[in-house]
Amino acid sequence: xxxxxxxxxxxxxxxxxxxxxxxxxxxxxxxxxxxxxxxxxxxxxxxxxxxxxxxxxxxxxxxxxxxxxxxxxxxxxxxxxxxxxxxxxxxxxxxxxxxxxxxxxxxxxxxxxxxxxxxxxxxxxxxxxxxxxxxxxxxxxxxxxxxxxxxxxxxxxxxxxxxxxxxxxxxxxxxxxxxxxxxxxxxxx
Numbered sequence: 342x343x344x345x346x347x348x349x350x351x352x353x354x355x356x357x358x359x360x361x362x363x364x365x366x367x368x369x370x371x372x373x374x375x376x377x378x379x380x381x382x383x384x385x386x387x388x389x390x391x392x393x394x395x396x397x398x399x400x401x402x403x404x405x406x407x408x409x410x411x412x413x414x415x416x417x418x419x420x421x422x423x424x425x426x427x428x429x430x431x432x433x434x435x436x437x438x439x440x441x442x443x444x445x446x447x448x449x450x451x452x453x454x455x456x457x458x459x460x461x462x463x464x465x466x467x468x469x470x471x472x473x474x475x476x477x478x479x480x481x482x483x484x485x486x487x488x489x490x491x492x493x494x495x496x497x498x499x500x501x502x503x504x505x506x507x508x509x510x511x512x513x514x515x516x517x518x519x520x521x522x523x524x525x526x527x528x529x530x
Contacts, residue, residue: 362518364504364525372527375446375492375501378402379410379438383450383488394450394515398490401519402448405527410442418442432498439495446501447493453486457509485510490522502526 380402383394399409418441435447458479489505504522523529 361506361508361510362504362521362525363507364502364522366502366526367499370501372405372407375494376406377408377410377444378446378448378492379415379442379444380412380448381438381450383452385452385454387454390452390454394452394488395448397515398448398450398519398523401516401523405523405529407523407527410444415442435493435498436495444495446495448490449493450488450490452488454483455486456481457484483512485512485515488515488518492526 380395380399382391385391385394396412399412402409419438438447439445458481485506486509487506488510489503491500491504492502493500502525504525506518510518
């Protein structure tokens with residue numbers, strides 16, 4: 342019986358992951374026109390996560406055929422021009438970064454993260470909950486409440502594509518969100 346449930350459960354989890362992404366694209370957006378991208382640090386409350394999310398998103402873009410400017414080289418160029426990798430970006434600053442980096446578009450992202458407490462039973466080997474007296478440990482884990490990613494035209498500052506998570510995600514689910522986002526940006530099914 343459990344063997345039959347496993348494939349159904351896997352399909353349900355995959356469907357949930359797919360349905361948790363809302364993507365909007367301009368009707369005239371063409372991935373071929375915007376193949377050369379620069380990925381900026383994501384805006385959020387944790388510096389480490391801001392850089393890590395941007396870095397983790399790059400392989401998914403490359404896998405879909407986008408050309409991505411190397412981040413450390415971009416960061417060096419921006420420092421020389423006294424521009425930052427993060428912060429508020431207005432249209433003139435976006436255009437400046439695009440010209441300096443030689444890209445068609447910037448990938449901008451933001452996120453909101455929180456720590457959730459999760460109670461887990463203290464089970465050892467084959468002991469049941471009744472044998473442990475129902476004792477539980479409290480584990481704190483970081484959860485992304487929302488991640489949003491946009492591709493922005495460097496000449497106009499116009500948002501070409503936008504994708505947002507519609508449910509909380511654990512760190513292990515972020516890759517699924519990234520994959521779905523890039524597929525929707527590039528027109529893959």
